[in-house]
Amino acid sequence: MPRLSELLFATLGAAAPSSTPAVATAAPSLSYAVDLNDRADDLFKVTLTVKGLGPDNGIYQFASTAPGTYQVMNIGRFVRGFEALDAAGARIPVEQVSVNQWRIAEPARARTIRYAIAETWDTEVEQNQVYLMCGTSIERDHVLINPHAVIGYPSGLQQAPVRLRLAYPAAWVVGTALERDGKGVYHAESYDELIDSPILLGRLTEARMMVTGVPVEIYVYSKTDKIKAPQLLGAMDDMLEAAGRFLGRLPVDRYTFLYHFEDQSAGAWEHSLSSEYVFEEGEFTDSLGQSLTDIAAHEFFHVVTPLNxxxxxxxxxxxxxxxxxxxxxxxxxxxxxxxxxxxxxxxxxxxxxxxxxxxxxxxxxxxxxxxxxxxxxxxxxxxxxxxxxxxxxxxxxxxxxxxxxxxxxxxxxxxxxxxxxxxxxxxxxxxxxxxxxxxxxxxxxxxxxxxxxxxxxxxxxxxxxxxxxxxxxxxxxxxxxxxxxxxxxxxxxxxxxxxxxxxxxxxxxxxxxxxxx
Ligand SMILES: [Zn+2]
The missing domain is CATH 1.10.390.10 (Neutral Protease Domain 2)
Structure with missing residues (x-):
């Protein structure tokens, strides 16, 4: 049964072109920057540079949940010091109007929105603990970003193109399915696309193979280097080939596995072009390889559903x-x-x-x-x-x-x-x-x-x-x-x-x- 709000939306959406004259202004673009060089206090420092916000874009929204998690997350709980600034750097009044929403008094004046947001791993909450593989961690030698837990969007702009720049130590390896341009900026067509790709970076090992002509990459963070990406690839390659045969050909043009091994086992989370795993570190054995392969097979098969x-x-x-x-x-x-x-x-x-x-x-x-x-x-x-x-x-x-x-x-x-x-x-x-x-x-x-x-x-x-x-x-x-x-x-x-x-x-x-x- 379609919900009433969807029917209303469809009706209003259909009527809009005739009642609203076409205006040739470009949609506002959203450029985010996150400073990962500053990692001392478990906070991500986020800056959004924006222009062209209108009255309908005056609520900055954080995610209440995210696709595929089936849990309430209320990311607004982790936000600290939310500010909006105009072109001269003067503060524009903001007000938190619900757990995940901040209202900006004069959105048209806003040029910079900035806030800090606490990592979900090391921040205590009373209920609805965000699953580790769906959350964020910022540590000395690595960072895990699930973008919905760091980045929000101005209301009405869920579908606007997004740019994301990360500042991080030069020696770090970055694992993500997001596409990066020559200047090191990540691009996504929309907020939905951005948050569909987790980012793991730091002291990682990496390995890759082709499956039905599609590049598949594995990135591994292992606290004490017990588990390395080539070992995992060795355990998983037959399964990946089997998945290719099961499906005929993979319905994606690339795929990235991100693994985080430390002191806790939480599980895995699937995305359209990648999946993120959080498990306890241990000596790499055949049986560990097999159980990780079973889990990887599940997450990998999500390229079929819900993606396709x-x-x-x-x-x-x-x-x-x-x-x-x-x-x-x-x-x-x-x-x-x-x-x-x-x-x-x-x-x-x-x-x-x-x-x-x-x-x-x-x-x-x-x-x-x-x-x-x-x-x-x-x-x-x-x-x-x-x-x-x-x-x-x-x-x-x-x-x-x-x-x-x-x-x-x-x-x-x-x-x-x-x-x-x-x-x-x-x-x-x-x-x-x-x-x-x-x-x-x-x-x-x-x-x-x-x-x-x-x-x-x-x-x-x-x-x-x-x-x-x-x-x-x-x-x-x-x-x-x-x-x-x-x-x-x-x-x-x-x-x-x-x-x-x-x-x-x-x-x-x-x-x-x-x-x-
Ligand atoms: Zn699943």
């Missing part, structure tokens, strides 16, 4: 008020499923390993979370405290559900077209610049596939019916064994499946040529 398949809510991201999309099953559930199944289908993971991992997800879903929470409810409540408590189940129940949908699609198509194929078709149908209507995605999926798919969504995504894991894996000749109390204990692969089970199992393992689309 997303709803209008993601497309027009609302930094003022968090607006959830109900399709978290797709953005996170399907991504987590794909991260593992692409390794299964490439032969990097055995069916036994894949099923053991699936079993752990079933066990966690049943024991650590509220099974009455549907995937849709989980999505729609993700910005609330009760929703946050269930949120991580999207990586369990969400991935399990995607795996079941895949089996159902393979069954209905007689092994010819599973979720992998349907996802690729969706990227072609929609893509980076074309969002799907929030309310219409399931209709689209049903039209592309089978009427039975509607029933699947009704039961296992909109509602929280018990997942038919036994029933569906049995279609592949794989039995879910349970203990006396009905708790799942292991998967058993039937050595002599029926012909139908064998056919479906081969398709599930990616061993049958699928229908070309």
């Amino acid at each position: 398949i997303h709803s209008e809510i993601i497309e027009h991201f609302n930094f003022v008020t968090p607006v959830p999309s109900q399709h978290l099953w797709l953005y996170e559930g399907t991504t987590e499923w794909a991260a593992h199944v692409m390794q299964l289908r490439a032969g990097l993971k055995s069916p036994e390993d894949y099923l053991a991992h699936t079993l752990r997800k079933i066990q966690i879903d049943r024991t650590a979370f509220d099974s009455s929470y549907s995937l849709r409810e989980l999505a729609l409540t993700s910005y609330s405290d009760s929703g946050q408590a269930q949120y991580a189940n999207i990586y369990m129940r969400g991935a399990l559900t995607a795996g079941l949908l895949d089996i159902r699609l393979l069954e209905l198509s007689k092994g010819e077209r599973g979720l992998q194929d349907v996802i690729l078709e969706l990227t072609r149908k929609f893509g980076k610049d074309r969002a799907f209507p929030e309310a219409g995605l399931v209709d689209t999926l049903v039209a592309m596939t089978y009427p039975e798919v509607r029933d699947f969504f009704a039961r296992y995504v909109w509602e929280s019916d018990k997942l038919p894991i036994e029933e569906y894996y049995a279609k592949l000749g794989i039995r879910l064994a349970e203990d006396a109390d009905g708790r799942p204990v292991r998967f058993e692969i039937e050595p002599n499946p029926t012909q139908e089970q064998r056919r479906l199992r081969e398709a599930w393992l990616g061993r049958r040529p699928r229908k070309a689309t």
